[in-house]
Amino acid sequence: MTVESAFSFFIAVLIFGITPGPGVFAIMARALMHGATSCLPMALGMIVSDILYLIAACLGLATIATHWSELFTVIRIIGAAYLLYLGYKMWTAPVSSDEFNASKSQKGSVAANFLQGFLISASNPKVILFYIAFLPTFMDLSVLSSGDIALASVLTLVGLLIGLMAIAVFADKARGFFRSPRAMKGLNRSAGSIMAGAGAYLALRH
Template sequence: MTIESGIALFIATAIFASIPGPGVSALVAQSLTRGFKTGAGFAAGLACGDLCYLLTALFGMGWVASQIGPWFALLKWAGAAYLVYLGVKAWMAKPPSEQNTASVSEPHTGRSFLAGLCVTLGNPKVIVFYCGFLPGFLHMPELTTTDIAMVVAIIIPTVFTVLATYAWLAAKGREAMRSTRTWKILNRTAGSIMIGAGAAIAAE
């Protein structure tokens, strides 16, 4: 992996992690009702779940690429199509329903972490996302241990930082995070970028 591709991976990860999907919706709901500490624990669980699927995708894709050679392009196109599909869904997504923001007893941070982990592990589409996302930054047939370490070092801290930011904003600016207008802008901006990324990967 080159410095340029590493920077591109960081930027793309930050954008994609910002897409308000089911995990972010649950995170916002947790932070709205129970505060930042609970939200941060939930975010850590989400990021840990991403790590599990990311490693599965990296090792699995490297093996698949080495076995099927040039036919790997078909898998890449399928992944690109899935990114476009996610982008369209982001455009159509609705904001989270308003939650009662009255004081609620704050659960143990460990339980919040496990809840976030279960949310991600219960969404196997995450691994499909990484299968479509990674070929744009890595030459999968020549995947090395160093490449894997660099990808993990870039993606997971970035994902957690973005999610923790959501938690902080939800805890501090409850009305803004519930704003339909704000949610729609985030969805459509990120959705447009994801559709463009899918098209770029397919055309590469």
Template sequence: MSIESMITFYLAIFIFSITPGPGVFALISNSLNNNIKTSYALAFGMSMSDVVYLVLAFFGLVALTQNYATVFEFIRIAGGIYLIYLGYKIWTSPIETNIKNEKVTKASYAGNFFKGFLISASNPKVIIFYIAFLPTFVDLSVLGVSDLIVISIITLFALMNGLLFISYSAYRAKKVLTTKKSVIILNRTAGSIMGLAGAYLISKD
């Protein structure tokens, strides 16, 4: 894989990472309503889930989406219900006009990592994307372990950079909202986004 291919691959994955979808919407909602550090864990979970799908794609496990369709269906529905629940909690959260630098515990990091991983894992079509996308940049027939490691690292960095860009942008927007009315609108908007993301996960094929 040439340097030019690596750069092009990175840019393509970066663009893919900021494409609107349940994961991006969940990240925006989390950044608007929680400590920015929890969004790092959420983004990392989402990125790691994608890397898992990337590795599966490398090994040609397309059959995984067929033989284990029921498992993926359960994950998708469970993830959707969880997002709807989070949307409700955000919608009904107390009104606070002071942005606090809340302490983030290990449990917070772990919980948000798992949430992010579940959101991305609920979309098994990602593996199809990678299978269709990767041959443009690499010859899978001669792919070695070292190539797999390099491409996985590039993918992880591209995804994290894209998702953190989204997260930080949303967090900066939050900091200008200091009145009670604006916070109510913020909570309603973020809760709605999260709920709609969950509904989308449940309803999509």
């Protein structure tokens, strides 16, 4: 991989990472509820899933997608159902100050948040299409070395981490405006709507 193609790929991944979709909406919703730091495991789960798709694309993801389309469909449905469930939980979260502060501390385990991020990315058709359709425009897959694949994986890790955590920090800053019980109720419902919308997007997208 040339320096020019590596740089172009990094910029493309960065832009891809901040493009509105289920992953971005989930990060926003979590940051609004629990702060930017809590989004790191979820972001890493998404990134690991993306890197696996990247490696699969280098090894022939189009063929895999053709023969395992049913598996992708099952993963997508599971991911969508989980997001809808989380949206419901956020929508019905407590709104009094004491209960709200308690709910902020109940962020879930790191493993659960990582798995949530992994499922969101693994079940998102946009991720699959990106690596099938756009990866060959940045590199010749027929002559890729293991070093090229490793470099592309590192660039994906850095680019997506910057993009996703930037969104988390932005959403976290917005959290400071939600102090009154009425505002906190609006925050809960906004975050829940965002998360449920991400689930509906996955459920309806093919």
